[in-house]
Amino acid sequence: MLTIPSVHPVLLSLVREDRLDEEKLAPFPHHSWDTLVEDAIAQRVAAILFHRLSQSRHRSLIPSHSRDRLNRQIVQQTAWNLLLEKELQRILLACQQRHIACVPIRGPILDAQLYGDSSIRQMDDLDILVHHKDLPAITHIFEQLGYTSHEQRPGFLEAYSYSLEFIHPRHGVVVEPHWTLVYPPFIGTTAMEPVWTRTVRQRWRGMDTERLCQSDLLLHLCLHLLHKGTHAPLLWYYELDRLIRGEDFPVSWNLLVDQAQAMDQTGFISEVLMTVNHHFHSPVPDSVINRLQIPAERASSPSPRPTQGHLLAHTSLSGREEFALLCSLQGLRQKIHYASALLFPSPRYMAQRYGLSGPMGLIRAYISRACHLFWEGGKWAMAWVADPRAPRQRIDR
DSSP: OOOOOOOOHHHHHHHTTOOOOHHHHTTOOHHHHHHHHHHHHHTTOHHHHHHHHHHSTTGGGSOHHHHHHHHHHHHHHHHHHHHHHHHHHHHHHHHHHTTOOOEEESHHHHHHHHTSOTTTSOOSSEEEEOOGGGHHHHHHHHHHTTOEEOOSSTTHHHHHSSBOOEEOTTTOOEEEEESOSSOTTSGGGOOOHHHHHTOEEEEETTEEEEEOOHHHHHHHHHHHHHHHGGGOOHHHHHHHHHHHHOSSSOOOHHHHHHHHHHTTOHHHHHHHHHHHHHHHOOOOOHHHHHHHTSOOOOOSOOOSHHHHHHHHHOTTSTTHHHHHHHHHOOSHHHHHHHHHHHHSOOHHHHHHHHTOOSHHHHHHHHHHHHHHHHHHHHHHHHHHHHOTTSOOOOOOO
């Protein structure tokens, strides 16, 4: 069962906007404030905590060193967010000049939509949605903007993943151009044309751009949270609640269910929505959960989907999407090609990923990477054998 990260209960109360009276804050010891601030930074809600406490009449109760630490975190976060905004503007302008459709997803666009403040949402990188047919043009644009590609082997991401990845060598900004809203192993089963027809025109930072409609955005955020599994921070659960409660741009629940069914993602979406509803009391209609939990009818012959679902359900284990995709690939040759690219990427990828320079370091990194992947594979095998619910292939005699 999916659950939110374990955090200090007072932090959770503040994030959920529960009312805290002076009787609860006054006896709060200094060392507990240290824990609370550490949790807030780790779960990416430091800015939310800072603004909540700043608006409280009890802010004098916060130790000065805790306020100073939050201040430093907000300054660093704001500077990075402004850099991401500037880079996103450059990318959008370059795509518009070349008539390439490009929709920002998450990142500064979500920051503006949910908060209207560049200092609130902690972000690592930029994500955009593009058409698959435009990937060569997108690659050329990023090369002209000074970015370098980052992938295991040439063509690997386009063949097996959901996005390309580009890194700017000067300031370290990472940009991922997605061509789908889902993640492996479902990338080949999703029609994106309806998503593109539902995009909404908006004004952002003095320029016209597109954004996802609320239902598609909510679906994507649910899947992105599951994509990260137990590494998903509290911030992402909080933002799902804010998006669901948004009155300016209400969610079309019928559209969400229809799209989740079309993408074969109903089970995953219902799990996330139930979790957010349980912890944040988000107003998700019961009828929506019930519809999402109805198994979709399958007219085709038996497929590996039960195996995929079981693998993806282990959100605490690393590499579940990679193993699920490996199981879904057809033919031994394709499986070997995929596994070898994961085990032994190009030297350029290894140098970028691990910051290597010499040949001995590269060799050690290859050995370490292979050992890590085999170790994770062993954990998957143990979990598979130990779990009686794991789907087994029936053998006819």
